[in-house]
Amino acid sequence: MKRITTGNEAVALGTLRAGVKVVTGYPGTPSTGCLGHLLTLDLPDRHVEWSTNEKVAFEIAAGAAWAGRRAMCTMKMSGVNVAYDALISVAYSGTNGGLVIYVADDPGVSAGMPEQDTRGFALMSDLPILEPSSPAEAYDLAQQAFELSEAVGSPVFLRLTTAIALSHAAIEVEEPVPPADAGVLLEKDIAKYTKAGSKICLDQHRDLIERLDEAAEWIHKRGLNRLDLSDEPGGLGIVCSGAVNAYLAEGLRATRSEGLPRDPMSILRATTVVPFPAVEARQLLDRCRLILVLEELEPIAERQLAALAQRVGWTGRIVGKLDGTLARTGEYATRDVVRALHEALAGLSSCGGPVRVGERPQAVLLLDDSEDIAVQALPDGLSRAPEAQKAIPANDAEGVAPAPRPITVCAGCPHRGTYLGIEAAIREAGLSEDEVMVTGDIGCTILGMNPPFDLLWTEVSMGSSLGLAQGYVHAGIETPVIATIGDSTFFHGGIPGLVNAIQHSTPLTLVILDNGWTSMTGMQVNPGTDAAFQPKGGRRIDLVRVVEGLGPDSVAVVDPYDVGAVTEAVGAALSAPGIHVVIAQRECAIQARRRGLVAAVVTVDPEKCILCLKCLRVTGCPALSIREGESTGRGELPSGSSPGNGSIEIDEETCTGCGICAAVCPTGALVRTPAEPRALPGEKRPPAGSSRPGKERTV
Amino acid sequence: MTTCDLLLIGVGGQGVLTIGDLLLRAAFAADVPASFCPTKGMAQRGGFVKVELRIGADGVGPRIGEGGADIVAAMERSEALKGIAFVKPDGSFLLYDHVWEPTGVQLGADTYPSLKDVSDAIEASGARLTVRHPAERPEIDGRPVSANVFLLGALMALPKMAALFAAADVERIIAARWPKSADANVSAFRAGLSVRLASGESLGRSPDRELPLGRG
Numbered sequence: 001m002k003r004i005t006t007g008n009e010a011v012a013l014g015t016l017r018a019g020v021k022v023v024t025g026y027p028g029t030p031s032t033g034c035l036g037h038l039l040t041l042d043l044p045d046r047h048v049e050w051s052t053n054e055k056v057a058f059e060i061a062a063g064a065a066w067a068g069r070r071a072m073c074t075m076k077m078s079g080v081n082v083a084y085d086a087l088i089s090v091a092y093s094g095t096n097g098g099l100v101i102y103v104a105d106d107p108g109v110s111a112g113m114p115e116q117d118t119r120g121f122a123l124m125s126d127l128p129i130l131e132p133s134s135p136a137e138a139y140d141l142a143q144q145a146f147e148l149s150e151a152v153g154s155p156v157f158l159r160l161t162t163a164i165a166l167s168h169a170a171i172e173v174e175e176p177v178p179p180a181d182a183g184v185l186l187e188k189d190i191a192k193y194t195k196a197g198s199k200i201c202l203d204q205h206r207d208l209i210e211r212l213d214e215a216a217e218w219i220h221k222r223g224l225n226r227l228d229l230s231d232e233p234g235g236l237g238i239v240c241s242g243a244v245n246a247y248l249a250e251g252l253r254a255t256r257s258e259g260l261p262r263d264p265m266s267i268l269r270a271t272t273v274v275p276f277p278a279v280e281a282r283q284l285l286d287r288c289r290l291i292l293v294l295e296e297l298e299p300i301a302e303r304q305l306a307a308l309a310q311r312v313g314w315t316g317r318i319v320g321k322l323d324g325t326l327a328r329t330g331e332y333a334t335r336d337v338v339r340a341l342h343e344a345l346a347g348l349s350s351c352g353g354p355v356r357v358g359e360r361p362q363a364v365l366l367l368d369d370s371e372d373i374a375v376q377a378l379p380d381g382l383s384r385a386p387e388a389q390k391a392i393p394a395n396d397a398e399g400v401a402p403a404p405r406p407i408t409v410c411a412g413c414p415h416r417g418t419y420l421g422i423e424a425a426i427r428e429a430g431l432s433e434d435e436v437m438v439t440g441d442i443g444c445t446i447l448g449m450n451p452p453f454d455l456l457w458t459e460v461s462m463g464s465s466l467g468l469a470q471g472y473v474h475a476g477i478e479t480p481v482i483a484t485i486g487d488s489t490f491f492h493g494g495i496p497g498l499v500n501a502i503q504h505s506t507p508l509t510l511v512i513l514d515n516g517w518t519s520m521t522g523m524q525v526n527p528g529t530d531a532a533f534q535p536k537g538g539r540r541i542d543l544v545r546v547v548e549g550l551g552p553d554s555v556a557v558v559d560p561y562d563v564g565a566v567t568e569a570v571g572a573a574l575s576a577p578g579i580h581v582v583i584a585q586r587e588c589a590i591q592a593r594r595r596g597l598v599a600a601v602v603t604v605d606p607e608k609c610i611l612c613l614k615c616l617r618v619t620g621c622p623a624l625s626i627r628e629g630e631s632t633g634r635g636e637l638p639s640g641s642s643p644g645n646g647s648i649e650i651d652e653e654t655c656t657g658c659g660i661c662a663a664v665c666p667t668g669a670l671v672r673t674p675a676e677p678r679a680l681p682g683e684k685r686p687p688a689g690s691s692r693p694g695k696e697r698t699v
Numbered sequence: 700m701t702t703c704d705l706l707l708i709g710v711g712g713q714g715v716l717t718i719g720d721l722l723l724r725a726a727f728a729a730d731v732p733a734s735f736c737p738t739k740g741m742a743q744r745g746g747f748v749k750v751e752l753r754i755g756a757d758g759v760g761p762r763i764g765e766g767g768a769d770i771v772a773a774m775e776r777s778e779a780l781k782g783i784a785f786v787k788p789d790g791s792f793l794l795y796d797h798v799w800e801p802t803g804v805q806l807g808a809d810t811y812p813s814l815k816d817v818s819d820a821i822e823a824s825g826a827r828l829t830v831r832h833p834a835e836r837p838e839i840d841g842r843p844v845s846a847n848v849f850l851l852g853a854l855m856a857l858p859k860m861a862a863l864f865a866a867a868d869v870e871r872i873i874a875a876r877w878p879k880s881a882d883a884n885v886s887a888f889r890a891g892l893s894v895r896l897a898s899g900e901s902l903g904r905s906p907d908r909e910l911p912l913g914r915g
Binding site for chain 2: 002004110133134163164166167168169170243244246247249250331333334335336400401402403404405406407408451452613616617620622625626
């Protein structure tokens with residue numbers, strides 16, 4: 001049956017078709033939609049969960065696979081760093097049931113965090129990695145990944161990039177297959193499942209390397225790496241991997257339509273670059289004298305091709321990233337392929353005419369950027385600077401630029417009150433924000449780095465706010481140090497940092513912004529989410545009791561809508577020695593709103609509004625705008641507005657009645673009236689324990 | 700087959716992604732190959748949003764790239780400037796002139812472009828510009844109809860889109876998407892299309908598939 005899916009959903013559906021038993025993961029854009037989709041389905045004979053972090057997720061999947069079941073864990077590329085400690089050990093041991101690690105990489109950084117190339121992890125851990133170039137391929141390769149994993153007894157990476165993971169396309173989908181009813185495998189074998197002693201580890205390492213060789217053979221026999229050799233020797237060779245495969249055909253059409261020479265051309269369309277398709281690559285080397293390598297991010301295929309070329313004494317030229325032709329940063333599109341083809345064809349013509357069979361071309365293999373390549377003139381509009389094409393440029397040709405649109409917290413976001421309270425506490429302590437280190441962490445809470453707060457100094461990785469804060473303390477900073485972290489991030493990676501601070505009595509103030517959801521990735525359930533939304537039979541972990549159990553010098557729980565209370569609690573923490581934790585607790589405004597829970601109604605009295613703009617300046621709330629007489633702000637002029645009488649306007653559809661604007665209004669023009677819970681237009685209650693598919697947000 | 704590479708841009712909360720989703724479904728229903736790739740910023744509301752739609756071509760990558768869009772449709776005046784680099788010199792640029800001033804502009808710290816600034820910059824690219832205004836939207840029960848569905852109608856009025864599938868097919872998708880508010884949304888669509896038809900009358904081809912429309 002044909003249906004519309006995203007790349008993420010295609011992986012999920014492929015996994016079901018493969019008879020997966022256990023799927024675990026931690027949300028992270030652009031990977032979230034895969035496990036998120038499975039949670040929308042009724043899958044009584046399978047286990048699907050958002051785990052506390054990626055390491056735990058991987059370990060659960062590995063345990064299930066060791067017990068003979070098919071299992072997958074999902075994560076964004078940053079999660080591989082967290083999972084890797086367990087992952088490399090399991091790679092050594094191998095697996096029984098199919099074990100697939102689905103990772104979404106983010107070339108071009110649509111979601112934030114490093115442009116980490118998971119293929120590098122595959123290389124480092126001697127694990128095969130499959131790279132689909134479309135949602136349809138993702139569906140197919142998700143299934144083949146399990147077959148490969150079981151055929152060679154090794155975990156297998158399945159890697160998508162943002163454009164493939166998030167794009168929607170119609171693909172052919174078959175019925176899911178229930179997990180095989182094979183019972184649980186209980187195998188006691190310390191030589192396989194432990195690292196007890198050097199002999200065991202060395203044997204496992206040898207076996208791991210052998211498994212990768214076996215994987216190469218399996219992949220070769222399956223024909224996953226497609227080689228099209230031109231009948232005529234000589235000419236251009238192309239190695240293309242992953243998402244770039246989707247742009248190659250288009251790039252070739254565009255190049256030919258521009259009237260460039262129809263040189264003989266041989267193409268290796270790689271689905272795996274680890275293990276490297278050496279058999280196919282060798283044939284390509286034998287046929288061509290110049291090879292263009294097209295791959296996003298790191299030159300993983302290119303380096304292996306260069307090594308192979310050197311080993312077999314090939315003396316042609318490789319055009320790619322190592323000679324500076326293509327960028328190692330950013331995402332590629334057809335345009336980059338066209339540009340690279342132009343450069344490669346120009347390089348080819350400068351190498352002389354076609355070679356005969358058996359004849360050795362005379363060009364020199366380049367492994368660095370030491371030679372300036374002769375390039376024929378590029379068609380108009382084709383820039384040679386790849387970086388220049390990445391970001392959407394401001395149009396300043398006419399001196400007109402788009403207005404800056406920094407991202408701030410949503411209307412009604414509880415974090416707004418927390419950040420305003422921290423700012424006020426710093427001021428009341430006689431300090432300025434320029435001298436107080438406030439470390440930030442991953443998730444919505446990082447929006448405190450943006451206007452109007454401009455409060456946070458750092459963003460590193462899940463839980464890093466706590467470690468970094470301790471580093472600043474030990475460095476000898478004289479002003480108080482504050483760490484900020486969200487609830488899911490605290491459970492994921494923050495607890496060890498707090499344990500460390502308490503054990504070593506390192507004085508700091510930790511502010512936990514607890515909104516009860518893993519919000520930025522699209523509202524997943526985390527250990528602290530209200531019990532009503534926990535998975536069936538699951539329990540809520542009380543974050544306050546966890547913190548109290550660790551034994552800091554004080555724990556204060558405050559409502560962030562009460563900015564005064566936050567200020568007081570943070571102020572008390574800053575003025576006292578020791579380790580103090582302030583937990584600002586209120587549900588994410590978006591989630592509360594979806595259930596019709598609105599704190600209050602805020603209205604404007606235009607007679608009292610003097611348009612001092614203090615509310616806008618202090619809160620930066622997106623529900624506030626200026627309504628002027630003739631011109632309008634964000635919305636269209638509502639009927640009945642009186643031209644000339646400007647005032648602040650509140651967007652009823654956005655406002656959740658937190659009342660923080662009313663609290664800062666000096667004239668009483670903004671009035672907060674407590675409201676009964678009411679249903680809001682277009683909002684639905686989320687089903688318990690599920691995420692919302694298609695509503696991914698970024699980490 | 701006719702192909703169309705379409706870039707939609709706007710601000711989170713305007714329903715840009717929904718336009719992309721509806722067009723993808725219309726293509727699917729018409730058995731036209733299509734790919735729809737959304738790019739969102741970090742905010743649910745108020746951040747830059749971009750959607751790349753590639754309709755009619757099979758086996759193409761999801762990204763359009765600069766200078767590759769047959770049509771750019773922008774739902775916000777200032778953000779429209781970000782689309783200029785993507786439109787083909789002989790392409791079409793559809794601007795829905797909604798003004799959503801960022802807070803920095805409201806506070807006087809940043810400047811916001813005038814409609815003339817933006818129109819001039821678009822026309823300088825060589826693209827054919829069509830401007831539609833928020834005030835053109837009809838009201839239902841005292842509220843203007845959905846801007847995004849209105850813009851979808853305006854999009855379907857462009858020849859390049861009309862060559863791919865009929866407006867009636869898109870209407871059917873809209874009605875199926877919001878069964879309870881089908882009338883209002885179909886009205887918004889037709890206002891954008893600037894075609895007003897009596898109840899039951901069909902648009903474009905596919906006369907065998909009548910739309911069960913009420914009055915909006």
